[in-house]
Amino acid sequence: MFRNLIAGVALASLAATAHAAFNIDQLMAGLAQHPGGRAKFVEKRTLAVLDRPLVATGEMTYTPPDRLEKRTLTPRPETLVLDRDQVSIERDKRTYTINLASRPEALAFVDSIRSTLAGNRAALEKNYTLQLAGSSEHWVLTLTPTAQRIATLLQRITVSGAGDQIRTIDYLLADGDRSELTIEPLDPR
Amino acid sequence: MTRVGWRTLLLWSLAMLAGAAVVWNSRFSADISFFLPARPTAEQQILVDQLKEGAVSRLLMLAVEGGDATQRARMSRDLQSRLAALPEFASVQNGGTSGENAARDFLLRHRYLLSPAVTPERFTVAGLNAAISSSIDLLASPAGMLLKPTLTRDPTGELVELVGGLDAGAEPASRDGVWASRDGKRALLLVQTRALGSDTDGQERAIALIRAQFAAASDSAGLGALKLELSGPGLFAVNSRATIKHEVTRLSLISLTAIIAVLLFVYRSPRVLLLSLLPVASGALAGIVAVSLVYGTVYGITVGFGSALIGEAVDYAIYYFVQSGRLGLDNWRQRYWPTIRLGVLTSVCGFAALLLSGFPGLAQLGLYALSGVLAAALVTRFVLPPLAGAPAQIPVSARIGNALHGGLRRVRILRAPAAVLALAAFAYLAVQRHELWLPNLSALSTVSAEDATLDTRLRADLGTPDARYLVVVTAPDRETALQTAERAGRRLDRLVADGVIDGYDSPARFLPSAATQAARRASLPPADELQRRLQAAVAGLPLSAGKLAPFVADVASAREAPLLDRRALDGSGLALAVDSLLLHGANGWSALLPLRPAAGAPTTDIPAATVRAALAGSGALFVDTKGQFDALYGDYLQQAVWLSSAGFVAIVVLLLAALRSPRRLAGVLLPLVLAVTLVIAGLHLAGERLQLLHLVGMLLIVAVGSNYALFFDRNTGGAELDTATLMSMAVAATTTVIGFGTLALSSVPVLHAIGVTVGPGALLALLLSAAFASHEA
Numbered sequence: 001m002f003r004n005l006i007a008g009v010a011l012a013s014l015a016a017t018a019h020a021a022f023n024i025d026q027l028m029a030g031l032a033q034h035p036g037g038r039a040k041f042v043e044k045r046t047l048a049v050l051d052r053p054l055v056a057t058g059e060m061t062y063t064p065p066d067r068l069e070k071r072t073l074t075p076r077p078e079t080l081v082l083d084r085d086q087v088s089i090e091r092d093k094r095t096y097t098i099n100l101a102s103r104p105e106a107l108a109f110v111d112s113i114r115s116t117l118a119g120n121r122a123a124l125e126k127n128y129t130l131q132l133a134g135s136s137e138h139w140v141l142t143l144t145p146t147a148q149r150i151a152t153l154l155q156r157i158t159v160s161g162a163g164d165q166i167r168t169i170d171y172l173l174a175d176g177d178r179s180e181l182t183i184e185p186l187d188p189r
Numbered sequence: 190m191t192r193v194g195w196r197t198l199l200l201w202s203l204a205m206l207a208g209a210a211v212v213w214n215s216r217f218s219a220d221i222s223f224f225l226p227a228r229p230t231a232e233q234q235i236l237v238d239q240l241k242e243g244a245v246s247r248l249l250m251l252a253v254e255g256g257d258a259t260q261r262a263r264m265s266r267d268l269q270s271r272l273a274a275l276p277e278f279a280s281v282q283n284g285g286t287s288g289e290n291a292a293r294d295f296l297l298r299h300r301y302l303l304s305p306a307v308t309p310e311r312f313t314v315a316g317l318n319a320a321i322s323s324s325i326d327l328l329a330s331p332a333g334m335l336l337k338p339t340l341t342r343d344p345t346g347e348l349v350e351l352v353g354g355l356d357a358g359a360e361p362a363s364r365d366g367v368w369a370s371r372d373g374k375r376a377l378l379l380v381q382t383r384a385l386g387s388d389t390d391g392q393e394r395a396i397a398l399i400r401a402q403f404a405a406a407s408d409s410a411g412l413g414a415l416k417l418e419l420s421g422p423g424l425f426a427v428n429s430r431a432t433i434k435h436e437v438t439r440l441s442l443i444s445l446t447a448i449i450a451v452l453l454f455v456y457r458s459p460r461v462l463l464l465s466l467l468p469v470a471s472g473a474l475a476g477i478v479a480v481s482l483v484y485g486t487v488y489g490i491t492v493g494f495g496s497a498l499i500g501e502a503v504d505y506a507i508y509y510f511v512q513s514g515r516l517g518l519d520n521w522r523q524r525y526w527p528t529i530r531l532g533v534l535t536s537v538c539g540f541a542a543l544l545l546s547g548f549p550g551l552a553q554l555g556l557y558a559l560s561g562v563l564a565a566a567l568v569t570r571f572v573l574p575p576l577a578g579a580p581a582q583i584p585v586s587a588r589i590g591n592a593l594h595g596g597l598r599r600v601r602i603l604r605a606p607a608a609v610l611a612l613a614a615f616a617y618l619a620v621q622r623h624e625l626w627l628p629n630l631s632a633l634s635t636v637s638a639e640d641a642t643l644d645t646r647l648r649a650d651l652g653t654p655d656a657r658y659l660v661v662v663t664a665p666d667r668e669t670a671l672q673t674a675e676r677a678g679r680r681l682d683r684l685v686a687d688g689v690i691d692g693y694d695s696p697a698r699f700l701p702s703a704a705t706q707a708a709r710r711a712s713l714p715p716a717d718e719l720q721r722r723l724q725a726a727v728a729g730l731p732l733s734a735g736k737l738a739p740f741v742a743d744v745a746s747a748r749e750a751p752l753l754d755r756r757a758l759d760g761s762g763l764a765l766a767v768d769s770l771l772l773h774g775a776n777g778w779s780a781l782l783p784l785r786p787a788a789g790a791p792t793t794d795i796p797a798a799t800v801r802a803a804l805a806g807s808g809a810l811f812v813d814t815k816g817q818f819d820a821l822y823g824d825y826l827q828q829a830v831w832l833s834s835a836g837f838v839a840i841v842v843l844l845l846a847a848l849r850s851p852r853r854l855a856g857v858l859l860p861l862v863l864a865v866t867l868v869i870a871g872l873h874l875a876g877e878r879l880q881l882l883h884l885v886g887m888l889l890i891v892a893v894g895s896n897y898a899l900f901f902d903r904n905t906g907g908a909e910l911d912t913a914t915l916m917s918m919a920v921a922a923t924t925t926v927i928g929f930g931t932l933a934l935s936s937v938p939v940l941h942a943i944g945v946t947v948g949p950g951a952l953l954a955l956l957l958s959a960a961f962a963s964h965e966a
Contacts, residue, residue, distance in 0.1 A: 045329055049340055050731040054329040076326045091330065103363075177337075 022136045024121060030136070030164040032119030036062045038186040041070070047177045059186070065118045082110055108150045112143055112157050113169060128157070137162055194575035201471070201572050208474045215481035219430035219489035220387055223550035223939075224633055226821060232812045233821060235661050235779065240422070244769030246386025247279070249421035250647040251378040251399065252370070256414045261376035262365035264415050267406045268399075269378060275402075277395050280381040280765045284361060284368030288762045293352075295761035297339065300347035301747040303701065307709040311345065312719065317726035320345035325732060342739040344732065361651050370650035375418075377651055381765055382423060389430055392423030420644040429635040433489035436935050444496035444931040448503055448924045455920050456510065456583055464577050465506035468565035471572075472502040475564030476557040484553060491553045493932075493940050497947070498558055500928015501536070501893060502565030504921035505529060509569050511917035514582045518574055525914075526570065531847050532896030533566040535840045539892025542836030543885065548825045550939065551885065583913070590912035593919060596959075597910070603960040611863040614870035625869075625879050626826060629819050632880035633938050658795050659812045660693070660782040660804065667755075670771065670778035671702035677782060677809035684803050690795060691785040696770035699763045706752045716745040782809075822881075829881040833888040840891055848902065857898040860957030861891045868950045882939050886946025893929075893947060894954025897922060901962030922955040 038061050045054045058072040072078040078091040085100040087110065100107040108127045115123040124130060127150055128143035143157040151174065158170040169181040225237050240246055251268070253261045269283040282288055301307050310316045324346040327333040336349055361368040361377055368377040380399065384391025396419065403417045452462050473495050480487050508529055513521035540562065543555025618625065636644075662677055664670035674697045684690045697705070714722065719741055723734045758764040770781045786795050800811045845854050865887045873879060900910070900918055929951060932944025 043329070047328060047337070049337075049736060050325070050328070051733055052731045054325065054731070056329045072330065075329065078330050080330075089330070 022132070022134070022139065024130055024132050024141075026136065027132060027139060027141065028119035028121045030119065031117065031166075034062075034064065034117070034119070034164045036064045040184045040186055042182045043072075044180045044182075045177070046179075048175065060183070062117055065120075066114060068114065068117065082114065108145070108147065109154065116141070116143075116159050116166065116169075134160075191575060191578075194578065197572050197575045201568070205471065205474060208478045211478045211481055212474065215477065216486045217489060217492070218389075218486045219433045220389055220426055221429075222387070222486075223488045223490055223553075225549065226824075227547050227549045227552070232661075232810065232817050234776075235659070235781075235810075235812060236814060236817055236821075238772055238774045238779070239781075241387040242385050242774065243772055244381065244765065246422045247382045247384065248769075249380045249382065249396070249399070249419060249423055250644075250651055251380060252418040252647055252650065253376040253378075253403075254374065254416045254418060256412060258364045258369075258373060258376075260412050260415060261369070262367045263410065264403075264406060264412055265367040265376040265378060267410060268403055271402045271406060272378075272380060272399065275398060277383055277391075277398055278380055279383050279768075280762070281378065282368075282380075282762060282765070283376070283378045284363050285366060291760060292762045293348075295758070295763060296351045297343070297348050299750075299753055299757075300343065300351060301713060301744065302706045302709055302750070302753055303699065304347040304350050304709070306345070306347060306350045307712055309712040312712060312714050312722065314722045314725045317345065317722055318730070321727060321730060321732060324349075325730060340732075341736055342743050344737055344740050368651070375650065377647070379651060379765075381768075384423075386422050386426070389423075389426045393427045393430075396424060396427060418643060418647070420640065420647050425636050425640060425644075428637070428640060430489065432635060432637075433493060433937060436937055436940070437489060437493045437495070440493060440496040440931050440935060440940070441499065443934070444499050444928050447927045447931070448499060451920065451923055451927070452503070452507070455507075455916070461510055461577075461583070464573060465503060465510060467573065467576070468506050468568040469499050469502045471568040472498060472561035472563075472565030476561035479560035480553050480557050483556060484549070488550060488553055490550060490937055490939050491557050493935065493937060494554050494557060494943070495561075496931045497928045497943065498561045498565075500925045500931075501558075502561055503924045503928075504896065505533070505566050505569035506573060507921045507924065508917050509573055510577075511583050511585075511913050511920065513574075515911070515913045528899050529566070529896075531844070532899055533562060534843055535895040535899075536562050536892045538839040538843055539836050539888050542832045542839065542888060545832055545835075546825070546828055548828070548881075551825075551829070551882075554939075554943075585912050585916055589916060593912060593915045597915065600956060600960045603956065607863060607867075607957055607960060611866050614866045617870050618866065618873070621873060625873060626884075627878050627880045629822055632822075632878060633882070635937050635939075637936070657813060657815050658784040658786070658800075659814060660784060660800070661779055661810045661812055662782075662808060663777060663779040663810075665777045667771070667773075667778050668702055668704070670780045671697050671700065672704055673808060674780035674782060675702055675705055677804060677807050680803050680807055680809075681782065681784070684800065688787055689799050689803075691787050693782050693784045694766070694770060695782045696767045696780050698766075699758060700753060700755060700767045700771070703752050710748060710750070710752070713744050713748045715748070716741055719744055826881045826884070829884045833884055836888045837891060840895065844895070844899075853902055856962060857895060857902050857958075860898055860961050861894045861954055863957050864894055864950050864953035865890050867953055868946055871949070872945065877945060880938070880942060882942035883946050886943045886950065889943065889947045890950030890954060893925060893951050894958070897951075897955045898958040898962070901958045918955065922951060925951045 038059060041058060041060050043056045045056075047054070054075075056072050057074050058070065060068065060070040062068050066082075066084050068082040070080040070082075072080075076091070078089065080087065080089050085107070086097060087100060087106070088095055088097045090096075098106060100110060111123060111127065115121075121130070124143065127147055128145055131142040131144070133140045133142075138160070139162070140158060140160045143159070145151045145154055145156070153174055155172040155174055158172070159166055159168070160170075161167045165185060166183055168183065171179045171181075173179075221240060222237075225240065226233050229237050253264050253268070255261075256264075265283045266285060269281050269285060272278050272281040296303060306320075308316075311320060321344045324333075324336060324340065324344055327336055327346065327349065328340070335352065336343075336346060339348060362371050362373065363369055364373045364376070368379075369375060370377060380395075382392060382395040384395055386392070399419065400417065407413055407415055449462065449466075452465055453459070456462055456465070476495070476498060477487055477492065480491055508525060509521065512525050516524060537559055540555045540559035543551050544559070546552045546555070634641075660677055660681065662670060662673040664673050674695050678693070678695050678697060681690065681693050685692055701709070713719075720734070723737060723741070727734050727737075755764075755767065758767055770783075772779050772781070784795055784800070795813075797811060797813060804811055841854070841858065844857055845851070848854050848857065868890065869879070869883070869887060872883065877883075897918055900914065926948050929944050930948035932940045933948055935941045935944060
């Protein structure tokens with residue numbers, strides 16, 4: 001009994017250590033398992049020039065490993081598709097296409113979200129230093145740009161979530177403006 | 190030599206000297222006007238202007254290959270700054286951010302003159318509210334990134350309006366901040382020369398400069414691994430000219446050497462050989478003189494045709510020397526000259542038909558050959574005899590005589606097979622008649638296949654669309670041209686809205702007419718009025734009027750700013766876009782509005798009828814350039830059919846008048862028609878792509894081949910042909926086959942086609958004439 005108790009405590013403490021040591025590799029491995037799917041989002045932009053934040057809502061669909069579709073429904077319909085190294089934005093019947101290979105800054109920006117979704121640590125560390133806090137049930141990953149050309153645009157990105165599910169992405173731009181994205185999965189597994 | 194001889198020689202020398210003087214002062218050209226219509230329609234005139242003087246004809250595309258992306262980008266920047274500093278280049282773009290920023294700054298600075306959204310309504314309270322609300326909505330999107338830095342200056346989003354109208358999809362890819370191919374393996378630059386596209390010397394200098402600067406940049410930066418590729422209309426012109434120059438020399442040399450060898454073998458006398466070349470030289474000179482005097486410019490391809498003329502013009506001297514030696518001069522004049530004269534006249538008929546062609550190259554070839562043949566014949570008849578003195582005896586060995594007579598007897602067995610074969614060929618051609626002729630002008634292009642491939646690749650890399658569909662407006666002055674372009678643009682806007690076309694470009698986008706600019710400027714309210722309306726307009730919006738002081742200031746200064754003229758665009762990188770679409774020609778100004786096919790379907794054609802209906806009454810012309818070129822070639826081909834038929838009829842009438850017997854006429858014509866049929870069927874079977882010059886070649890087979898057929902006709906009623914006559918015909922045919930056959934070696938399609946048709950055709954004409962004519966002997 002006592003031995004069992006000892007064993008139990010040992011196991012529990014082991015579990016606690018494992019919990020405390022929830023690390024980036026584990027997080028990335030979990031994210032990489034994510035099969036993709038649909039989610040609702042609310043995006044709140046806070047701009048210095050405006051008196052109050054702008055709120056946009058819509059749906060996004062992630063198809064691993066590199067396709068992300070973000071369909072804004074309010075205040076104005078817009079569809080953004082990120083497919084490999086192409087971003088296209090459809091708005092007011094017009095489509096703008098950006099070849100990311102031509103725009104390294106935009107690519108680094110887009111890569112932050114895409115590589116997080118795909119759990120691709122190596123890709124993230126090319127442009128950012130990573131810092132993880134919290135547990136696997138509630139983790140917060142902070143990306144700080146290392147390259148000067150990204151740092152002139154962006155202070156940091158904070159991603160939080162539970163398990164392999166991302167809940168919020170918070171961009172803090174270099175000029176102090178910020179954009180907070182809250183994600184709610186639509187088809188629970 | 191007799192006194193008559195000396196006098197003739199003197200006169201001939203004077204004529205040659207005068208001719209040499211004309212040639213010395215002639216303008217030689219190898220540009221594409223050889224192929225462009227002499228009497229263009231309005232639509233064709235636009236294409237001609239574009240090809241000769243348009244900004245597009247001055248564009249050169251450069252690609253830097255090899256090394257790594259960083260090296261290529263460094264080279265691109267280095268080359269850009271080196272070339273931009275030279276006066277030979279009007280614009281050098283490499284997609285560098287400096288160029289992009291310059292264009293953006295220009296658009297931002299002049300947005301109230303340039304933006305089509307600027308109307309009095311836009312600056313009312315409601316208009317401002319709508320525009321600012323829409324800008325704020327845009328801020329919520331990643332697409333708003335462009336807008337954010339300028340929001341307080343441009344809250345109505347005019348810059349977005351302007352940039353959004355640009356064809357973002359057509360922008361080339363970029364690596365390390367400069368243009369690159371889609372796969373990133375080549376850095377790209379776009380250079381516009383100051384020299385016109387039709388100025389081949391200027392283009393050649395510009396290209397040499399680019400190569401030299403590239404080499405210098407490679408050396409100074411130690412970038413030896415990099416390679417430069419270059420393409421564009423200027424390069425095509427320079428290369429074509431080099432090819433034609435090279436070929437004129439090469440072909441004439443081959444043809445002359447081979448003919449001299451044959452003549453030396455036959456004559457065994459250098460003196461007679463030299464005398465034989467006299468009519469040839471006279472003919473070649475006369476041809477160039479005639480062309481120069483009539484057309485002002487002599488095309489290189491025309492001179493290249495000289496190698497065939499040599500083979501044809503030397504015939505008369507051969508007849509003279511071989512035949513008159515035995516008969517004596519007077520006898521020769523009586524017995525043979527009429528036949529030769531008739532042969533000359535049939536040749537002249539053939540070439541004269543080409544004179545009427547609207548295809549300037551073809552007309553020149555006709556005039557050149559016609560004057561050449563005529564001069565050679567006249568020199569043979571009137572200059573050679575007094576110069577040569579007593580007719581020389583050309584040795585005719587018994588062995589050759591026997592061989593010729595033996596051959597003549599044996600050639601009769603060809604009769605039945607030739608007739609059967611020709612019937613089969615005729616049937617084959619009748620079945621294939623719809624697939625015989627290549628339907629487009631590219632068949633005549635002197636651009637090599639490698640050059641064309643490189644050009645297509647660079648064009649795709651740069652995303653420069655083939656401006657296949659154009660709307661064109663013309664006007665006496667620039668302002669009217671721009672106003673008309675704006676009116677046509679409004680009609681096209683409706684087609685864009687309906688999804689008929691994806692969009693269009695217009696010179697008025699970056700350079701609106703003064704009237705439009707003035708109207709836009711007049712839409713701007715004074716500062717205090719704008720301030721008042723702004724207060725009301727932003728009520729309820731998250732943007733307070735207090736933050737928009739830069740906007741009010743910008744509008745106030747825009748009210749005072751002068752209107753834009755063409756010079757204001759210099760240095761913005763937008764000048765090229767305007768210059769390439771706004772042309773100043775001999776007949777005033779024309780503005781081009783290239784159309785883009787509906788999105789997602791780049792291969793589909795634009796429905797011409799719909800566009801024409803939309804433009805009806807606006808004075809704008811819709812041009813399908815590819816269709817125009819095809820139609821142009823179709824016209825040439827149709828005309829060539831017509832002219833060849835007319836030439837053939839003229840020859841038939843001439844022969845009938847001279848022979849005065851339908852039966853003899855048939856005897857002369859039959860072998861010629863069979864030869865033509867066999868040659869065309871043979872060429873088609875051999876996979877030769879037949880075009881209009883092959884068609885012209887058919888006429889020339891009849892015109893040239895009839896010379897031999899006529900000799901056999903003379904003989905049909907009388908004695909068997911004597912050895913000297915037979916030999917003269919064999920030698921004359923050989924030189925003609927050599928002359929035209931040499932052209933078949935040419936890589937210039939025009940010359941190749943004539944050579945490959947007339948060379949074998951002349952030989953067949955001789956053989957078949959022999960086969961069919963000797964039956965009563």
